Amino acid sequence: MPRATNVRPTRMELLRIRRRIAIARKGLRLLKLKRQALILEFFRMSKEAAALRSDLRNKLRRAYESVR
Numbered sequence: 001m002p003r004a005t006n007v008r009p010t011r012m013e014l015l016r017i018r019r020r021i022a023i024a025r026k027g028l029r030l031l032k033l034k035r036q037a038l039i040l041e042f043f044r045m046s047k048e049a050a051a052l053r054s055d056l057r058n059k060l061r062r063a064y065e066s067v068r
Contacts, residue, residue: 007013 007017
């Protein structure tokens with residue numbers, strides 16, 4: 001983690017840094033929740049795509065057999 005080189009050792013600076021850390025932690029939590037939601041959506045769409053692909057394969061097979 002990068003270190004701040006010009007941090008004034010005052011109570012106000014300490015409070016300001018604590019607020020920034022709290023905001024950063026909330027942001028990280030939100031990003032993790034968003035990542036989890038995107039992963040779930042990806043797997044849902046992946047299952048749907050697999051089902052559609054299987055359906056298409058079956059329809060193509062039947063169409064080919066009816067032409068033969």
